[in-house]
Amino acid sequence: MRLKALAGTEAAPRIEEKLSGSVIESNEACMVVNKDSIAGIMQLLKESAEFDFDYINNITAVDNFDHFEVIYNVTSIAKKHTLCVKARIPGRDNPEIPSVTSIWKGADFQEREVYDLMGIRFIDHPNLKRIALWEGFEGHPLRKDFL
Numbered sequence: 001m002r003l004k005a006l007a008g009t010e011a012a013p014r015i016e017e018k019l020s021g022s023v024i025e026s027n028e029a030c031m032v033v034n035k036d037s038i039a040g041i042m043q044l045l046k047e048s049a050e051f052d053f054d055y056i057n058n059i060t061a062v063d064n065f066d067h068f069e070v071i072y073n074v075t076s077i078a079k080k081h082t083l084c085v086k087a088r089i090p091g092r093d094n095p096e097i098p099s100v101t102s103i104w105k106g107a108d109f110q111e112r113e114v115y116d117l118m119g120i121r122f123i124d125h126p127n128l129k130r131i132a133l134w135e136g137f138e139g140h141p142l143r144k145d146f147l
Contacts, residue, residue, distance in 0.1 A: 030084040039098040052076040059110040061118045096121040117142040
């Protein structure tokens with residue numbers, strides 16, 4: 001199956017039409033959104049017939065020193081397209097973002113991995129605990145300030 005990448009510039013206006021103020025910026029590769037809007041955006045991407053993103057490929061995160069980004073890659077099997085969505089989390093102290101596990105069960109372990117290695121809390125995650133490192137491990141080893 002050959003997939004087409006849906007441009008962020010193509011998806012952003014359609015998202016903004018339904019969830020005003022949720023998109024921060026977009027380009028050909030991706031769409032950057034407000035972290036507080038992520039659950040609504042992902043619900044729309046999954047349930048809307050125009051998008052039909054029924055599969056979450058992966059969730060990861062990037063430490064940009066002054067902010068974090070949680071990156072979601074989703075796919076529509078029926079429409080044969082993919083989309084990259086980045087949620088920007090400003091600052092470094094207590095980063096958190098709503099969980100999408102109620103939308104995609106496949107997000108469960110991926111959110112736990114991001115929490116474990118980057119220290120980003122996923123609000124309303126059903127079982128947010130370390131998955132790769134042991135309880136009691138201090139810090140988050142993929143952060144740029146980890147010693």
